[in-house]
Amino acid sequence: MAKIQFFGAAKTVTGSCHMVTIGRHRFLFDAGQFQGPWELEKLNYKGFGFKPSTIEALILSHGHLDHCGRIPLLQKMGFEKKIYCTPPTADIARLILMDSAHILKEEFLWKQRRLTRAGIKMKEPLYSIEDVYFCMELFGRGAPYEKKIQIVPDVHLSFHLNDAGHILGSAQIVLEYKERRSIRKKIVFTGDLGDGGRPTVDDPAPPEGGIDTLVMESTYGDRDHKSYEASVEELEEAIISTVRHKGTVLIPTFALERTQEILYHIGNMKRTGKLSKRVPVFLNSPLAINITRIYKKHCDYCSLFRRQHINKKKSPFEFPGLFFTETVEESKAIHGIPGPKIVLAGSGMMTGGRIKHHLKHLLWKDSTTLIVVGFQAEGTLGRRIIEGAEQVHIFGEPVVVRARIYTINGFSAHADRTNLLNYAKKARPKRLFIVHGEPNAQAALAKTLKRVLPRTEIHIPNLGQHYVV
Numbered sequence: 001m002a003k004i005q006f007f008g009a010a011k012t013v014t015g016s017c018h019m020v021t022i023g024r025h026r027f028l029f030d031a032g033q034f035q036g037p038w039e040l041e042k043l044n045y046k047g048f049g050f051k052p053s054t055i056e057a058l059i060l061s062h063g064h065l066d067h068c069g070r071i072p073l074l075q076k077m078g079f080e081k082k083i084y085c086t087p088p089t090a091d092i093a094r095l096i097l098m099d100s101a102h103i104l105k106e107e108f109l110w111k112q113r114r115l116t117r118a119g120i121k122m123k124e125p126l127y128s129i130e131d132v133y134f135c136m137e138l139f140g141r142g143a144p145y146e147k148k149i150q151i152v153p154d155v156h157l158s159f160h161l162n163d164a165g166h167i168l169g170s171a172q173i174v175l176e177y178k179e180r181r182s183i184r185k186k187i188v189f190t191g192d193l194g195d196g197g198r199p200t201v202d203d204p205a206p207p208e209g210g211i212d213t214l215v216m217e218s219t220y221g222d223r224d225h226k227s228y229e230a231s232v233e234e235l236e237e238a239i240i241s242t243v244r245h246k247g248t249v250l251i252p253t254f255a256l257e258r259t260q261e262i263l264y265h266i267g268n269m270k271r272t273g274k275l276s277k278r279v280p281v282f283l284n285s286p287l288a289i290n291i292t293r294i295y296k297k298h299c300d301y302c303s304l305f306r307r308q309h310i311n312k313k314k315s316p317f318e319f320p321g322l323f324f325t326e327t328v329e330e331s332k333a334i335h336g337i338p339g340p341k342i343v344l345a346g347s348g349m350m351t352g353g354r355i356k357h358h359l360k361h362l363l364w365k366d367s368t369t370l371i372v373v374g375f376q377a378e379g380t381l382g383r384r385i386i387e388g389a390e391q392v393h394i395f396g397e398p399v400v401v402r403a404r405i406y407t408i409n410g411f412s413a414h415a416d417r418t419n420l421l422n423y424a425k426k427a428r429p430k431r432l433f434i435v436h437g438e439p440n441a442q443a444a445l446a447k448t449l450k451r452v453l454p455r456t457e458i459h460i461p462n463l464g465q466h467y468v469v
């Protein structure tokens with residue numbers, strides 16, 4: 001008999017963390033950070049709801065912060081066993097956790113200055129860079145897709161290929177175990193599922209051969225995305241028309257996956273002659289630059305390299321006129337270079353990072369085009385701009401918005417409603433838990449799933465709830 005319990009991403013999108021207990025062994029799927037409003041983020045400071053020292057193994061689906069962001073905390077609180085993931089995920093998680101520790105420290109120092117003046121004592125940051133180093137020792141060399149690993153007697157783990165189609169190295173976790181003498185059972189955790197048709201990752205498909213329990217994400221359980229092809233066309237049009245007028249294209253980037261996807265499409269424009277090789281493209285985000293290097297290092301995991309037989313020494317994300325600008329000096333020098341030019345810079349929601357400096361210099365010019373290719377959460381600078389603000393404040397100074405703004409929605413790395421339904425129909429599990437979604441999206445998905453899979457038990461678990469499976 002096995003038990004599954006949900007300690008994160010339950011009726012919310014972030015904080016992915018689910019525990020499976022088989023016999024006396026406890027296994028954890030993901031240890032992600034809660035992100036968003038303070039009501040959610042404060043859950044990071046409240047412990048896990050279980051003793052980390054009792055966990056036999058942590059199995060990580062992919063390297064996004066909402067899936068790996070509490071690993072240093074887990075280790076700090078007593079977890080000392082092995083972490084299983086694919087090799088690219090181990091490298092990506094290291095960079096993402098380092099970046100997170102750095103941001104946590106900055107936030108802490110900033111808040112501490114203000115609160116100390118007000119006589120309030122601050123708690124320590126969630127974890128430090130040293131904590132990240134310690135937890136990285138628990139990562140092995142990584143497990144490739146489809147390799148069956150015995151974690152404890154009678155419990156086997158594998159990462160299903162096709163991959164989860166979400167980001168480089170993203171994996172669907174398959175846990176097979178023996179119940180009583182001869183009954184074999186299978187639990188599958190989708191992690192985050194991609195939308196299919198992407199250049200960098202494979203289309204997701206469920207493992208074959210009967211699934212007893214499926215834990216499935218539901219981020220877009222209630223809506224479909226705009227077509228990917230139409231979004232690529234829109235991106236090309238926005239770039240071409242700006243370059244024609246010798247303007248600057250600014251693209252706020254999410255460092256992981258979106259940056260590489262956009263670089264690939266810009267490279268294609270140059271390769272096919274839609275964009276002159278002379279137009280400079282600046283990748284102005286140290287994190288995005290490092291992650292792009294990981295894509296090259298793990299080219300065997302990137303479907304672009306595999307499918308198109310691209311020379312492995314030549315990255316599909318590099319092309320004539322692409323400059324990796326890492327230092328602050330290089331970043332400032334971009335402003336002195338006349339248009340046309342294209343600048344990709346973090347952060348994706350324009351809340352911090354170098355994009356804010358570029359916006360301050362360029363948002364008030366009508367020769368600028370701002371192309372928004374990612375989700376903009378409520379309360380962010382990006383959200384205010386795409387909602388049509390005529391003026392915004394950047395570093396305390398008012399800046400009028402004269403740039404042309406494009407919001408392109410079809411680049412999502414998550415499966416939409418139709419693709420989630422198609423996946424579940426192919427998987428046909430005996431029981432299905434819907435996680436990683438807002439309540440409305442989950443309820444809408446559950447309603448349709450009950451109709452299309454009448455024999456499957458469907459559950460939307462609450463935080464902390466457990467089930468016998």
Ligand SMILES: [Zn+2]
Nearest residue numbers: 062064166192
């Ligand atoms: Zn993800």
